[in-house]
Amino acid sequence: MTNVPDDLNELVRAHWHEIFYMLVTLTRNAATAEDLTQEVFLVAYRKGMHSGPGLRFWLREVARRLAMNELRRKRPEPLLADELERVLNASVAIEREIPAPAFEEQLSALRACLLGLSENDRSLLAARYEHNETLAMVAVQTQQTVGYLKQRLFRLRSRLAACIRQRMAANEMTDV
């Protein structure tokens, strides 16, 4: 990668993780997310957006736009782009006002929170997020109902969100 300016490499390394997983969440497809992530950084490169304030928000916004275009072209898909766009616009407005904490910091907090879960809960999350299994598949394996697993996932997400919030708040206090 010797021909890529250092600041570009830094740009990719600093934001790749967040942009990629944001796009996986949006598109539900890792291959598509990977391609779109490349596009996000190519756009940044072509526009000379290598650093500076607002870069992270700008990258996320480009990622959202590309994901919307992609989902719109893929109709009918599990997510409808027009509706998702309205959904995201609502959350973007909030993000514009209150910038999200750094992704890597949140990720560290989440990892610490995961350690506090039971083995069974971690297995359910691994099946869903690491092995990309559907709840129906997990239901067959664990001999539980899909409805029960949905409830468990719902509670786990809520619990983890609260845990992340607490840890981020504690970090802020420490920084102060």
Added chain:
Amino acid sequence: MSSPDFEERLNDYLDGDLNDAGRLALSEELERDPEAATAFGEAFQVEALLLAAHGHPHEERRAMQAVERRLHESKVIRGFPFRWWAPAAAAAVVAAGLLWFVLHKPSQDLVASPTVESGQIVWGDRVAAHDLSDGSSFRVGGTSPAAIRLRDGSRVELAPGSEGGFRRADGPVRQIFVLNSGQASFQVTHGGGRFRVETPLGNITVFGTEFSVVLQPAEESKATTNQTESNMTNKMKAVMALAVAVTVGNVQVDIGGMSFPLSAGQTAYAADGEGEVKSVVTTGYIHDPKSSKDDLHLGSFLLGGRNESVTVFRTGVKKGEREASILLDGKKTTFQDAIKPGRKATVTYAKVGDELWVSKVEVASSAKEPDKAK
């Protein structure tokens, strides 16, 4: 205040289980209720974090390197000498067919995945609605041509019955299109790396901007050679052949481990000949005007079955900037040791203009021994 169904809808959405009515209700609620929008934003972020926390480091590394590679290519492409960007045109024949490419005006329109613009693209047993995925193999259904917009913005028109696919591009190649049979015309865009077409016989890499390729059915394919004693035109059956004719610019044809850079005005036909060696037609030397040594060994032989005569130049010969490998049981050897009447031989060659360029001859010693009476 969020509706009673909000959390259930939100979780169904995150699980990909929310139906159309639910999505509409969710989006409307998010628009009117900032509290719900905040909850959604947080849930969405937790979802991304959970995916990241369960990601595979080696896959992440590979994906991140792919991003860096594309940035690297963008940098390199900007520095390309202009001559590489001269307009190009080429044509290719595969005995399963004849393939014409046409590259048109450059375009920077990038799409995230190949898209069916018109016609019927069939994947397995279903018709693709709109988009295609990398790694997909497809055929053109129905009786009308189909058009596909590729990831890099290039456009392909395929004749009915054509079969092909896409492969994820890597390194300096930005787009790979696989054509297994049928006919295709291409409008290839500039920028961001090279465009490559892969066929069962060889690959065509595009450096320039305009070229065309056609694939013809095997029984319609003809190979002509004036290098044989009879200067004959042979009808080839079930033999793969590739012909590339460049009208403007440059392309590179890779066949059997050998590269044929072609520029405007050049035509290359390539084929795999396979059959029993009937007889060695000539042996001797050809004169290289640039060399004082008569060390350019030439041999020709006739393949039975196809009645195809091929000429083999010894490995290392510089004529036409090419080199033929003669393999006996998979090991490099000399023409004299390898080519004997009665042996089964498979020859990979390209016909460039009036010349036949052999890139590889594979001979199996287990075939019957040479007929000494000859």
